[in-house]
Amino acid sequence: METKNPSLRSVQQWMQAVIMHPDGVNSDELVNDELTIDNMILPSRQLTSQQRIEVYSNAYYARLLECMRDEFSAVVALLGEEIFNSFAFGYLQSYPSASYTLADLGSQFHGFLTDNRDSLGDDDSAESVEDNRWFDFMLDLVLLERTYSEVFSGPGIENIETLDADALSAVAPALVGDICLTPAPCMRLLCLKSRAHEYAIAVRKSGTTSAELPRMVETCLVVTRINYVVRTIVVEPDEFLLLQKLFEGACLDSAIASVVEKLLLSEEQLAGKVADWFKRWAMDRLFVRFSIP
Amino acid sequence: MFYFEEDSEAEPYSAQAGLGLGVGLRTAHFAHILTHWPSVDWFEIISENFMDCQGRPRYVLDQIAERYPIVMHGVSMSIGSTDPLNIEYLKKLKRLASETNAQWISDHVCWTGVAAKNTHDLLPIPYNEETLLHVCDRIRTVQDVLERPLVLENPSTYVTFRDSTMSKWEFIRLLTVETGRQLLLDVNNVYVSSVNHDFDPKQYLDSIPIDRVVQFHLAGHTDLGTHCIDTHDGKVVDNVWELFRYSHQRGIRASTLLEWDASIPEFDVVHNEVLKAKDYLRSAYEFKATPPTRQQVSSGSHRHVRTGHSDIPQPALFTTAEVE
Numbered sequence: 052m053e054t055k056n057p058s059l060r061s062v063q064q065w066m067q068a069v070i071m072h073p074d075g076v077n078s079d080e081l082v083n084d085e086l087t088i089d090n091m092i093l094p095s096r097q098l099t100s101q102q103r104i105e106v107y108s109n110a111y112y113a114r115l116l117e118c119m120r121d122e123f124s125a126v127v128a129l130l131g132e133e134i135f136n137s138f139a140f141g142y143l144q145s146y147p148s149a150s151y152t153l154a155d156l157g158s159q160f161h162g163f164l165t166d167n168r169d170s171l172g173d174d175d176s177a178e179s180v181e182d183n184r185w186f187d188f189m190l191d192l193v194l195l196e197r198t199y200s201e202v203f204s205g206p207g208i209e210n211i212e213t214l215d216a217d218a219l220s221a222v223a224p225a226l227v228g229d230i231c232l233t234p235a236p237c238m239r240l241l242c243l244k245s246r247a248h249e250y251a252i253a254v255r256k257s258g259t260t261s262a263e264l265p266r267m268v269e270t271c272l273v274v275t276r277i278n279y280v281v282r283t284i285v286v287e288p289d290e291f292l293l294l295q296k297l298f299e300g301a302c303l304d305s306a307i308a309s310v311v312e313k314l315l316l317s318e319e320q321l322a323g324k325v326a327d328w329f330k331r332w333a334m335d336r337l338f339v340r341f342s343i344p
Numbered sequence: 345m346f347y348f349e350e351d352s353e354a355e356p357y358s359a360q361a362g363l364g365l366g367v368g369l370r371t372a373h374f375a376h377i378l379t380h381w382p383s384v385d386w387f388e389i390i391s392e393n394f395m396d397c398q399g400r401p402r403y404v405l406d407q408i409a410e411r412y413p414i415v416m417h418g419v420s421m422s423i424g425s426t427d428p429l430n431i432e433y434l435k436k437l438k439r440l441a442s443e444t445n446a447q448w449i450s451d452h453v454c455w456t457g458v459a460a461k462n463t464h465d466l467l468p469i470p471y472n473e474e475t476l477l478h479v480c481d482r483i484r485t486v487q488d489v490l491e492r493p494l495v496l497e498n499p500s501t502y503v504t505f506r507d508s509t510m511s512k513w514e515f516i517r518l519l520t521v522e523t524g525r526q527l528l529l530d531v532n533n534v535y536v537s538s539v540n541h542d543f544d545p546k547q548y549l550d551s552i553p554i555d556r557v558v559q560f561h562l563a564g565h566t567d568l569g570t571h572c573i574d575t576h577d578g579k580v581v582d583n584v585w586e587l588f589r590y591s592h593q594r595g596i597r598a599s600t601l602l603e604w605d606a607s608i609p610e611f612d613v614v615h616n617e618v619l620k621a622k623d624y625l626r627s628a629y630e631f632k633a634t635p636p637t638r639q640q641v642s643s644g645s646h647r648h649v650r651t652g653h654s655d656i657p658q659p660a661l662f663t664t665a666e667v668e
Contacts, residue, residue, distance in 0.1 A: 056472075056507045057507070058474070059426055059469070059470065059474050059475055059478060060426040060458070062470055062505065062507065063425065063426055063455060063458045063467075064458055064459065066467060067457060067458055067459070067461065067463065067467075070463065070465075070467075071461070071463065090506065091505060091506060091507075092503045092504065092505065092506065093503075093504040093505070093506055095504070095540060095541060095542055095571070096542050097569075097570035097571060098540075098570055098571055100503075102570075103502055103503045103504075103540075103571075104502075104503055106502040106503075106571070106573065106657065107465060107467065107502060107503070107657075109655065110465060110655070110656050110657050111463055111465060113655070113656050114464060114465065114656050114660050115464065115660075117656070117660070117662075118464075118660055118662040121662040121664050122662060122664065124664070147461045147462075148457075148461065148462045148463075148464060149460050149461055149462060150462060151392055151420035151430060151433050151462060152392045152393075152395075152396060152420070153392070153464060153660055153661075153662050154393075154396065154397075154662075154663070156662075196665075199665040199667050200664075200665050202665070203399045203400070203663075203665035203666060203667075204396070204397045204398065204399045204401075204663070204665070205398055205399065206398045207398060207399060209403065251667070252667060255667050276399070277668075279399055279400035279403055279666070280400070280666050280667070280668045281665055281666060281667040281668065282667075282668045283667070283668075
């Protein structure tokens with residue numbers, strides 16, 4: 052009886068399953084009476100059928116891991132290539148690329164790692180505390196480096212006007228509290244558990260870091276882009292909170308009230324700072340326009 | 345004297361055939377290009393690295409596109425896949441082509457994934473009637489969306505499907521005839537595949553319709569002795585240059601581009617490599633080309649083993665953020 056050739060669809064599903072399988076082309080999970088490597092692939096003069104398809108299976112993870120290492124270079128510096136590859140290998144199995152662009156490859160890495168910290172102890176032992184500290188720092192770096200990628204490639208302010216320090220002076224005093232600010236499209240706010248930016252920037256500048264982990268201290272960052280280069284700005288917690296509220300669309304009065312309530316400041320204490328912050332935000336081009344609803 | 349079988353009417357070669365001699369635009373060379381505006385005839389971009397980008401790479405591309413002809417070369421169209429075509433992706437390609445005044449859009453005769461996954465590799469297809477019909481249909485759809493011809497490249501391959509009922513070159517030739525499409529002839533890929541599939545690269549080139557080729561690709565590869573991998577990480581080897589020369593002696597006139605995607609050297613090294621093409625083109629009419637035969641390819645007698653450094657075919661290019 053003549054055997055029917057598998058359809059193109061079947062061939063592609065089979066080949067993809069084989070080359071993407073984390074255990075390699077010989078995994079027991081790939082055993083199929085009809086679709087075997089020898090049944091599907093001819094040998095060459097020099098290579099067996101299996102050796103030939105291994106060119107693709109070996110390349111699949113190698114290529115994507117290389118891209119991951121390029122994007123998360125500071126995480127690689129922290130972990131070393133072997134441990135980084137191990138994390139990234141697990142990630143690529145859980146989140147295989149579904150995008151036409153490699154720019155999206157690392158988009159879920161932070162979420163994947165966050166979901167997979169279960170193996171760490173949560174007791175008070177020194178080992179457990181150190182493991183968690185180390186893991187938190189790694190998460191900070193992953194979040195930061197992914198943010199750098201998104202800000203670098205995303206929309207920016209290079210070709211648009213941004214809000215200057217004098218723009219608000221034309222607003223009638225009675226209406227200033229109603230002002231809503233539109234953030235620059237490249238602005239991101241990050242609240243980290245460490246000064247991961249110092250580590251990440253040191254790796255980018257010199258490729259090396261000290262063996263010491265940076266201090267684990269809550270760090271508020273604004274990440275933005277000026278002249279196509281990503282810039283990291285450290286801000287104080289009260290300034291960060293106000294930026295967060297404004298970023299979410301709150302009007303100035305409402306945003307200030309939130310900060311006052313949360314940080315137990317007086318409005319007078321905050322008012323003095325806000326004027327200075329506005330000047331700096333204008334210099335850093337953090338907002339593109341204002342509106343009064 | 346070389347025996348010209350099909351090109352007796354052809355014009356004497358000019359180094360300016362088509363767009364001339366170009367190089368692949370890579371981020372590592374941005375600063376050099378913007379500072380020196382080198383005398384390169386044209387640049388080819390990896391489409392996916394620019395179609396969503398609104399940052400510095402796109403800014404640089406826009407400046408370069410004002411001064412040089414641009415060609416778009418993609419790696420994710422997946423023309424051979426049995427998944428539906430990504431129309432949104434095609435629309436973005438079209439938009440980028442319009443914005444950069446791209447001379448043409450190319451991709452590969454391959455598939456990159458199914459079930460909504462992308463392996464980011466150029467995977468081989470079985471060469472048979474079913475695949476031919478499938479790919480021809482999709483080429484027509486793509487061209488309808490792009491509203492311009494699609495140029496397709498022969499990729500390097502590493503496996504032969506038992507289901508294949510025709511040779512690679514027969515498949516490429518039929519595809520060209522059926523769709524009237526144009527070809528990007530990668531002579532390095534012809535060479536790499538000839539080693540991996542034990543065929544005579546000259547036979548492949550002899551089957552290519554001369555008037556359908558609009559572009560050549562040249563690149564380095566890694567020869568592992570038992571097989572070759574298309575790694576784009578080094579200089580073009582002599583055997584590939586000979587195939588390039590032989591292609592011209594057959595009468596193919598097309599724009600020529602050098603790809604260098606891993607262990608990327610200084611811009612001048614890349615540029616000088618593609619400029620070597622001038623010598624081969626000049627000599628195409630003076631000497632008989634001696635492309636390696638199937639026996640020489642198989643035995644390795646004409647090969648420089650381990651010319652490249654990597655084992656990863658067609659290395660992917662990830663654009664790293666610039667951080668102050």
